[in-house]
Amino acid sequence: xxxxxxxxxxxxxxxxxxDNINIEIERGExxxxxxxxxxxxxxxxxxxxxxELPTEGHVIIDGRNIERLKQNKVPYLRRNIGVVFQxxxxxxxxxxxxxxxxxxxxxxxxxxVISRQTKSVLELVGLLHKARMYPEQLSGGEQQRxxxxxxxxxxxxxxxxxxxxxxxxxxxxxxxxxxxxxxxLRGTTVIMATHSKAIxxxxxxxxVVLKDxxxxxxxxxxxxxxxxxx
Amino acid sequence: MKLxxxxxxxxKEAFVSFLRGGVMSITSVTTITISxxxxxxxxxxxxxxxxxxxxxxxxxxxxxxxxxxxxDNDRQALEKKxxxxxxxxxxxxxxxxxxxxxxxxxxxxEDLLLSxxxxxxxxxxxxxxxxxxxxxxxxxxxxxAEFNFIDDIFYGQEIVEKVNKFTQVIRIIGTILxxxxxxxxxxxxxxxxxxxxxxxKEEIEIMKLVGATNGFIRxxxxxxxxxxxxxxxxxxxxxxxxxxxxxxxxxxxxxPFIPFxxxxxxxxxxxxxxxxxxxxxxxxxxxxxxxxxxxx
Numbered sequence: 368x369x370x371x372x373x374x375x376x377x378x379x380x381x382x383x384x385x386d387n388i389n390i391e392i393e394r395g396e397x398x399x400x401x402x403x404x405x406x407x408x409x410x411x412x413x414x415x416x417x418x419e420l421p422t423e424g425h426v427i428i429d430g431r432n433i434e435r436l437k438q439n440k441v442p443y444l445r446r447n448i449g450v451v452f453q454x455x456x457x458x459x460x461x462x463x464x465x466x467x468x469x470x471x472x473x474x475x476x477x478x479x480v481i482s483r484q485t486k487s488v489l490e491l492v493g494l495l496h497k498a499r500m501y502p503e504q505l506s507g508g509e510q511q512r513x514x515x516x517x518x519x520x521x522x523x524x525x526x527x528x529x530x531x532x533x534x535x536x537x538x539x540x541x542x543x544x545x546x547x548x549x550x551x552l553r554g555t556t557v558i559m560a561t562h563s564k565a566i567x568x569x570x571x572x573x574x575v576v577l578k579d580x581x582x583x584x585x586x587x588x589x590x591x592x593x594x595x596x597x
Numbered sequence: 598m599k600l601x602x603x604x605x606x607x608x609k610e611a612f613v614s615f616l617r618g619g620v621m622s623i624t625s626v627t628t629i630t631i632s633x634x635x636x637x638x639x640x641x642x643x644x645x646x647x648x649x650x651x652x653x654x655x656x657x658x659x660x661x662x663x664x665x666x667x668x669d670n671d672r673q674a675l676e677k678k679x680x681x682x683x684x685x686x687x688x689x690x691x692x693x694x695x696x697x698x699x700x701x702x703x704x705x706x707e708d709l710l711l712s713x714x715x716x717x718x719x720x721x722x723x724x725x726x727x728x729x730x731x732x733x734x735x736x737x738x739x740x741x742a743e744f745n746f747i748d749d750i751f752y753g754q755e756i757v758e759k760v761n762k763f764t765q766v767i768r769i770i771g772t773i774l775x776x777x778x779x780x781x782x783x784x785x786x787x788x789x790x791x792x793x794x795x796x797x798k799e800e801i802e803i804m805k806l807v808g809a810t811n812g813f814i815r816x817x818x819x820x821x822x823x824x825x826x827x828x829x830x831x832x833x834x835x836x837x838x839x840x841x842x843x844x845x846x847x848x849x850x851x852x853p854f855i856p857f858x859x860x861x862x863x864x865x866x867x868x869x870x871x872x873x874x875x876x877x878x879x880x881x882x883x884x885x886x887x888x889x890x891x892x893x
Contacts, residue, residue, distance in 0.1 A: 418806070445808035456803050460617065473809035475603060517807065 368394040374424035384410040386580040400560040402577035408560040416448045449518030451528040457502040464498040567591040611820035629829025643771035659725040659752040667746035684732040791886035822883030830875025
């Protein structure tokens with residue numbers, strides 16, 4: 368599903384965010400991406416939905432090399448990947464329903480399908496009753512859930528989440544984790560960058576550790592630890 | 598079905614964003630209105646000048662005097678040449694007898710003077726009406742080169758040359774003004790729309806990240822540009838519709854010899870030109886401003 372071969376990313380300002388990464392991720396996996404701040408977790412996610420291109424090496428998504436993907440094909444790649452952004456990236460002047468429906472509308476499906484799927488995904492994140500409210504009227508956790516709903520509404524093959532439980536209280540973050548696991552069990556590949564030791568240690572999924580742009584550890588059913596295994 | 602679906606969305610988005618734009622949208626429309634109103638007035642001015650110039654030009658008369666050495670064949674050749682020439686509106690052969698009759702008529706009582714003449718001293722001549730003063734020199738040159746029985750050619754040389762220079766200068770100035778103003782309006786419009794787009798920079802970025810194609814993102818802005826351009830040019834047309842007849846009324850008394858264009862068909866063409874220009878400005882303006890934000 369996702370393969371990276373000798374991938375390095377150097378930004379224009381000279382920062383080497385990723386250094387010679389090699390990894391293979393299978394369809395339907397659940398992966399925690401951990402590491403200290405600035406280890407390259409966000410860059411890793413950005414490469415997958417082609418917000419950034421690798422400086423060296425190859426990133427292959429579903430058999431397609433993203434560097435060779437033509438500019439006008441990029442939108443179609445992104446429709447297959449749901450992203451929960453760290454800073455939500457919700458449209459302030461659209462209400463909850465519109466924010467979620469939006470991701471579906473760009474794909475050109477009919478209004479009936481948009482309405483049905485948007486409602487069902489809002490129900491999934493428990494926000495159907497707040498569909499007419501605007502993002503500013505919601506709490507941080509609720510905005511987070513709107514963002515998750517938007518990422519899921521396309522029924523994407525890959526779900527990328529950057530700190531989805533970052534500023535939420537434990538009950539809500541547990542609910543969100545339960546939701547992500549459910550989605551994962553339905554066949555979606557989930558990659559989640561996180562700093563939450565509690566969540567990682569409880570879930571016992573595959574854990575990939577980045578440090579200074581290098582992949583230092585990759586364990587099945589791993590625990591939260593930055594230290595390389597001896 | 599999909600297209601209709603999208604179209605509804607585009608148009609809805611365009612209007613919502615136009616209304617939400619508030620003061621900014623009004624500024625944009627006003628800018629288009631002002632530019633196009635000035636543009637329209639310049640077009641009307643040059644239309645009137647053109648009309649004026651063409652009337653002046655059409656009144657160029659040339660008289661060709663013939664000497665006695667020609668025969669019927671020569672005359673036929675000359676008339677054939679004139680009939681075939683594209684620049685000659687019409688021509689009229691005046692025999693020396695006719696010329697004398699005319700002179701007698703003009704002199705009336707004083708024709709005693711003429712009766713005293715033993716023979717007719719006047720030459721045969723041909724009167725020409727030339728379509729455009731610009732071609733007078735060419736025709737005269739050709740006639741002189743081809744027909745040696747032409748004695749003299751008379752035309753209002755100085756007047757024709759002055760009219761020529763005047764109309765040429767006015768045409769050049771008019772064209773320069775129209776071009777400059779067109780560029781200026783486009784610049785202002787694209788900047789105004791750029792402000793609108795800039796205010797939605799974040800929105801465009803998010804659209805791209807959830808997989809919207811460039812075309813999908815562009816469409817509402819293009820329609821918004823059309824709406825702004827159409828409204829702006831409509832107001833400009835209304836302004837001209839009401840002010841132009843007033844201007845003509847006021848100037849008619851001062852400048853009675855100028856034939857103002859009041860032909861409604863010609864004005865209608867002008868109005869549709871303005872509306873079209875407004876829409877064109879709106880579309881180009883929005884395309885220029887959106888382009889910058891599409892490479893995410």
